[in-house]
Amino acid sequence: MPGQLVELCMMGAGARELIVAEYRITGLSPVVIAELIAEIGPLWLEQHRARLTARPRQRAVGAGAKHQFVFVDRLLATLVSLRHGTTHDVLACWFGVDRSTISRAIGEVRPLLALRGCTIAPDVRLRSLAEVVEYLGADGRTGIIDGTEIRVRRPAAGRKDRDKFVSGKTKQNAVKAMVVTDAEGRMLFCSPVRPGSCADITQARQLGLVQLLADGPFMEILADAGYQGMGAQTGGRVVTPPHRKFKKNAPAWYEERHELQRKVHSSCRIRVEHGIAHLKNWRALTRHLGRREHMSDIVQAVAGLLSHQQTATFDHGLRA
Numbered sequence: 001m002p003g004q005l006v007e008l009c010m011m012g013a014g015a016r017e018l019i020v021a022e023y024r025i026t027g028l029s030p031v032v033i034a035e036l037i038a039e040i041g042p043l044w045l046e047q048h049r050a051r052l053t054a055r056p057r058q059r060a061v062g063a064g065a066k067h068q069f070v071f072v073d074r075l076l077a078t079l080v081s082l083r084h085g086t087t088h089d090v091l092a093c094w095f096g097v098d099r100s101t102i103s104r105a106i107g108e109v110r111p112l113l114a115l116r117g118c119t120i121a122p123d124v125r126l127r128s129l130a131e132v133v134e135y136l137g138a139d140g141r142t143g144i145i146d147g148t149e150i151r152v153r154r155p156a157a158g159r160k161d162r163d164k165f166v167s168g169k170t171k172q173n174a175v176k177a178m179v180v181t182d183a184e185g186r187m188l189f190c191s192p193v194r195p196g197s198c199a200d201i202t203q204a205r206q207l208g209l210v211q212l213l214a215d216g217p218f219m220e221i222l223a224d225a226g227y228q229g230m231g232a233q234t235g236g237r238v239v240t241p242p243h244r245k246f247k248k249n250a251p252a253w254y255e256e257r258h259e260l261q262r263k264v265h266s267s268c269r270i271r272v273e274h275g276i277a278h279l280k281n282w283r284a285l286t287r288h289l290g291r292r293e294h295m296s297d298i299v300q301a302v303a304g305l306l307s308h309q310q311t312a313t314f315d316h317g318l319r320a
Helices: 002-021 030-053 071-084 088-095 099-114 129-138 200-206 209-215 252-280 292-319
Strands: 118-121 124-126 142-151 174-182 187-190 220-222
Touching (some): 002 030, 030 071, 030 292, 071 099, 071 292, 088 099, 099 292, 118 187, 124 129, 129 142, 129 174, 129 187, 129 209, 142 200, 142 252, 174 252, 187 252, 187 292, 220 252
Parallel strands (some): 142 220
Antiparallel strands (some): 118 124
C-alpha cells in the first residue's frame, strides 16, 4: 500500500484510475462508482448551472475557462475523504489542485450523496423513516434500531449550550444518529444527528417512530434497553430485553430463564451492531474534527454509500 500511495502522488491525473480500481481506497467497487457517476453527475451539473444563473452576469454561462478539476475527480476526492478522513491538503496534492478547490468540491458533492437515501434494491431507495416502516411492514419483516455516537470537537468556551454535546454514556463531546437495519444487518436508514446528550429513546420519539409504528402495520422492531417504554406506546411493536421481575432473592429457575431470554434477544439484535461497525469503517465517522453542522450530511452520505455497496454485493452473490 505505501508503494501505491507514492505512485498515486506521482501520477497526477492518473490518480483517478488507481482510486477506482483499488477497493481499499474508497470501499466501493468500480461498478458502484460508475453508477454514482451516472447518477450524481447530472445533479451536480444542474446545481452548478443554477448557481451560475442565480446572479447577474456579464458573460454567458459556459463562457470562459473550463473546469480542470472535472466532476469525476470531485466525486472521487469526496469518497476518499469520507472513507479515510484524508485532509484536504493531502487530496489537493493527489489531484494537483488547490486546497480550496477540494474543500469547495466536497462541499458540493457531499450533500448530493446524503440525499440519495439507502439502496435496498437497484430500483428501490429508502429516504425517510416513514418509507422504512412501510417497507418493513409490507411483508412483516423485522427491523433493528440502535443509536451510535460520533466524537466531535468541543464547542468554544462561552458558547451557549456548550454542554449539550456531552454524552452521558461516554462522557465525551459527541453527536448521535439512529440506525435502522433489517434482520440481516443491511443498512435501511440513518437519521440526521442530534447532540450527544439526547437519549436514544428521545431521538426516536422526535423522529416520529412511535407514531409511525402505532399507525402502521404490525411488525417487530428489536431494540436495546435504551428504548424500554416504547413497546407499550406502539402496541408491542418495539421489543426490548425483558425486565427483571425480582430485584433480589430471585428463584434459580427465574435467573436461568431471564438469562436465556436476554441472550436470545441479544443474538437477534447483534446485526445492527454489525451494521454500525461497517459504518465506522469509514474514518469520517470515527472522530470528526471539522464543522459539526456537516455531520448529518456525512453520516447519511456514508450510510447511502454503504447500503449501495451492500446491495451490489448481495445482487452479485445471487447472480453467481
